[in-house]
Amino acid sequence: MTRVTIAGLGRRGEGIAEVDGRRVFVPFTVPGDVADIAVEGERATLVSLLASGPGRVAPSCGYFGVCGGCALQHLAPAAYAAFKRDLVAEALRQAGIEAAIATLVDARGDGRRRTTLHARREGAGYMRARSHELLAIEACPILVPALQAAAPRLARALHAAVGDSDVAVTATATGLDVAVATGRKLGPGRLLPLAQRLGVARLSLDGELVLETHAPALRMGKALVELPPASFLQATAAAEETLAALVIAGLGKARSVADLFCGVGPFALRVAESARVFAADSDRAAIAALARAVRFTRGLKPVTAIARDLFRDPLAPVELDSYDAIVFDPPRAGAEAQAREIARSKVKTVVAVSCEPRSFARDAALLLAGGYRLAEVTPVDQFVYSPHVELVGVFRR
Missing domain, CATH: 2.40.50.140 (Nucleic acid-binding proteins)
Structure with a gap:
């Protein structure tokens, strides 16, 4: 001791x-x-x-300190906001980058709209802190109300049918999208009666569809996007709206925009209300969902959506130079190869969205070396009570 x-x-x-x-x-x-x-x-x-x-301060959840999910519920609001902002400041400092960093934007909204629970014989929940031992829970207060108690309940019911599994649940506008992963060879037919009783929008087992009563969908700007299974989403709806607003403000009066690592189009579909958009991502299912949303949405400027691996085959300057602006939102590893090509381009405005300040700082350094300046950085808190932060950086050539 x-x-x-x-x-x-x-x-x-x-x-x-x-x-x-x-x-x-x-x-x-x-x-x-x-x-x-x-x-x-x-x-x-x-x-x-x-x-x-x-x-x-006193934590808001009785599981805090035992559950491995949240790390910062005990931190007072001012100290919490300073910690999150400092994550961005320190990453930039270590990369030798000076930039004005805005106050942290609270984007927790109604809570997280997706979670993955471990379902075991003793119950359903998250792993205990610093452990591979399950902590069974009855409800999780950082989730949206539709998931707080419903997600653990669904996971327990599914365990009774398939045994040990991981259960991902997403709250959508048309109902709950549930994906069960077991790692074992189980026929999806064994879950069909249970799926019908659970009343979910969609249920899949190890990537195979069991039942879909309604296509899980979310509103993005004017568009309603039908979500592919396991598609990427921002953690909260409020964060998606906040990030999109920051992106659009950063793009300014651009009339042609390349949206790289576009996913199902949370930025592309909103930007297309005022600008022509080229959208690219390696996820073919996401690109198909974006293209379908464009076809069924009125009032959008032209959107071209293609599947392309931007890590192995980034857009070159000859392709980029026809656009007024670029927005890119890569996975946590960042977009080093694409950032190198953007740095060689003549595009006047670049808006970078990132969930990892250190990879953002690395990519930002490439853009700065190519003649851009980092005009503004805004940290956004959607990963509530975790040591993670989202951010938006605006670059001008």
């Missing part, structure tokens, strides 16, 4: 203490906490909190 005073927060939201001249990371602590901890290498377990730091 070691008694420490927490001096700061690490990048994962863990408290930092000094023990025998080295840093130790202590989950669920805040600066100023005095605590007894059990040290295990560079990490420690909080054994007893003796005095609370000024940035500590």
